[in-house]
Amino acid sequence: MFFAFEGINGCGKSTQVDAIYAQLWELGYQVAKAKEPSTLGDRIRDLLIEKNNISDKTRLLLFEADRAENLDKNIRPALAESKIVLCDRYTASTIAYQRYGNNLDASLIDSLNEIATDNLQPDLMFWIDTPLKVCRKRNEQRDDKSTRHIYDESFLSRVRFGYSQIAKEFPSKMIRIDGNQSVPQVSTRILSAIKSYMIVSKSRNSISDHF
Numbered sequence: 475m476f477f478a479f480e481g482i483n484g485c486g487k488s489t490q491v492d493a494i495y496a497q498l499w500e501l502g503y504q505v506a507k508a509k510e511p512s513t514l515g516d517r518i519r520d521l522l523i524e525k526n527n528i529s530d531k532t533r534l535l536l537f538e539a540d541r542a543e544n545l546d547k548n549i550r551p552a553l554a555e556s557k558i559v560l561c562d563r564y565t566a567s568t569i570a571y572q573r574y575g576n577n578l579d580a581s582l583i584d585s586l587n588e589i590a591t592d593n594l595q596p597d598l599m600f601w602i603d604t605p606l607k608v609c610r611k612r613n614e615q616r617d618d619k620s621t622r623h624i625y626d627e628s629f630l631s632r633v634r635f636g637y638s639q640i641a642k643e644f645p646s647k648m649i650r651i652d653g654n655q656s657v658p659q660v661s662t663r664i665l666s667a668i669k670s671y672m673i674v675s676k677s678r679n680s681i682s683d684h685f
């Protein structure tokens with residue numbers, strides 16, 4: 475199974491990936507973590523920080539190249555070992571950031587997402603919807619290397635709007651989680667959605683085994 479975690483910078487998704495990973499592990503599941511940008515993407519991120527004048531289209535292609543690599547090297551091998559994969563950002567990030575944030579063409583992004591992933595979609599996406607103000611405060615407190623400084627408030631509110639549109643378009647795939655709660659409250663909500671999904675897909679599989 476494959477679950478993606480989404481949201482604007484500072485929404486708390488990386489914390490949730492770690493928390494859910496630990497809880498699933500304790501429950502006895504084999505779990506793997508993945509992240510975009512990945513290791514290749516970290517180099518891309520350096521490039522983005524060093525060269526802020528990089529074009530939006532080039533940035534899109536770099537994210538997609540990183541995605542293809544991450545899938546081949548990390549996600550597919552883990553899925554082949556029947557692990558539950560928790561991925562910090564995936565295709566919805568590109569729709570939210572490059573389509574809604576940078577106003578790049580929607581069909582170009584959809585085609586590139588499809589090419590990079592061979593249409594491998596997550597079972598569920600968790601959109602951690604944390605108020606912009608809270609995210610900004612968290613980002614200011616962090617001192618790690620990040621692309622966050624290239625985003626202004628209006629860009630991030632367009633990205634947030636992008637996520638809301640994806641959630642509207644794919645209500646059974648993208649689950650909005652209120653990020654303005656404590657870390658354990660957010661994890662409880664995500665874990666319960668994962669458990670429900672597992673129960674439903676298990677019963678679906680056992681029904682199809684009978685036919």
Ligand code: TMP
Pocket residue numbers: 483510511537563564567568569571572620621622
């Ligand atoms: P993060 O590691 O803090 O989530 O930062 C990754 C940054 O890359 C974040 O600002 C969002 C951006 N990004 C895109 O713009 N498009 C993408 O497709 C992906 C995966 C990330």
